[in-house]
Amino acid sequence: MSELKSEFTPCVVIPVYNHEHAIGDVVEAVLRFDSPCILVDDGSSAACADVLHALQQKYPTRVVLLKHEINQGKGAAVLTGFAHAAKNGFTHLLQVDADGQHCVADIARFFAQAKSHPNAVIAGYPIYDESVPKLRLYARYLTHVWVWINTLSFSIRDSMCGFRVYPVAPVIALMSRHQVGRRMNFDTDIVVRLYWDGLEVLNEGTRVAYPADGVSHFRVWRDNVLITAMHTRLFFGMLLRLPRLLARRFKRS
Template sequence: MAEPRPCILIPVYNHPATITPLCTELAALEIPLLLVDDGSDQQCAAVLDRLAEQGHHLLRLETNQGKGAAVRAGLRYAEQLGFSHALQVDADGQHGVDDLPAFLATLTVAQHTLVVGYPRYDASVPRVRFYGRYATHIWVWINTLSLDIRDSMCGVRLYPVAPLNRMLARHPCGNRMTFDTEVLVRWHWAQGAMMHRPVRVHYPRDGISHFAVWRDNRQISLMHTRLFFGMLWRLPRLLARRFQPHREVSP
């Protein structure tokens, strides 16, 4: 196998207070940072410009398109820059940076594997978020006919760039909050190898959320419905896979 060349991919939309401290923490990992400005306002854009002047890669989308669109654009740009893997991290600083080396350590043994984070919450997590996630977990388990995906909503995951970009060329997986879940379901359908690693999650008291309740819940409901019918179409193959030995496949 070729020597892996990872980067850290951070989609950013109006997080001017957290993105600089986060980049400072991540710099200790000695891996290039790729920031995707998802149409941020002038204040945040200026902060990102300063970070780019420090040597970090910056891709700017002129208008806000959503997290999924930002991650897709970042993955395409990462491949253009020659990176083999992209470690996705949220811009709000809620994820424990000390847990990220365990994701990167998998590159020595499983370069085609998508490594998915599952959250280890502290007391700051809102109860409504903690329990609300299970609605999506249950639909994911139904739509994959398995419990293989431990958590589909955590914003930390290590993507193998080239095979994922090939899959996203066929299935874009949504522009906004649906992306994180759908990309894992479709990777699982394609028999892509998957690992899980824990990551500590802290919700700052003054944290910024870009979740639009009516719009995003509607899109999430439509996504689960679409994936359910996709599961029914794939039902014979998904059932047959349960009786086959697992093998690593690049989608």
């Protein structure tokens, strides 16, 4: 794996789908940090699109607005942000959800870690308050177990948290040879595959609340089918990589 260029040039990407009530506060909080903000409108309603356009007009030099004409999914929106980041010379991308659930104040700490470890994924693991739905909290552990199996490692503490910093170049390389999950299967799929590619995953705690505007786009049947199919593909992918993953585990030990 080639080394990243030495200059640390981060950006923030926010995939947006009908979060017009929360996105303004999220963008205002992000812009307190000295990094460009890329908004990806994933086929939002006219009301949300108007809010996003107004934000771009208010901050024309700091906010970039990209648009999908139809909804393609959270993962597809983030990958559109990656393509823009790579084209414009950014070395790192921090992903933030649009609904206000993430603690944007942690950006400085995550960027500091990414600057110190430029070839690693800085993966947030959630520190919940009392607003977290208990069923969702407990259901996450099924994915955690599958991720530990599919990496033969406990290196990824939480694969579902959408607050993390990626080095851009390895993601672009991964995108060129594999179609990563485009919807709610994105966060887990990409971090497992980057781990398979040899990237280190550093875990950082971050406070999470559910959610500021009361909007969730998780579709129980569709997204659970996609996630189940993803875990199945990852399991067979793990079997193909078994000797290499075991060697990595023993080397680390």
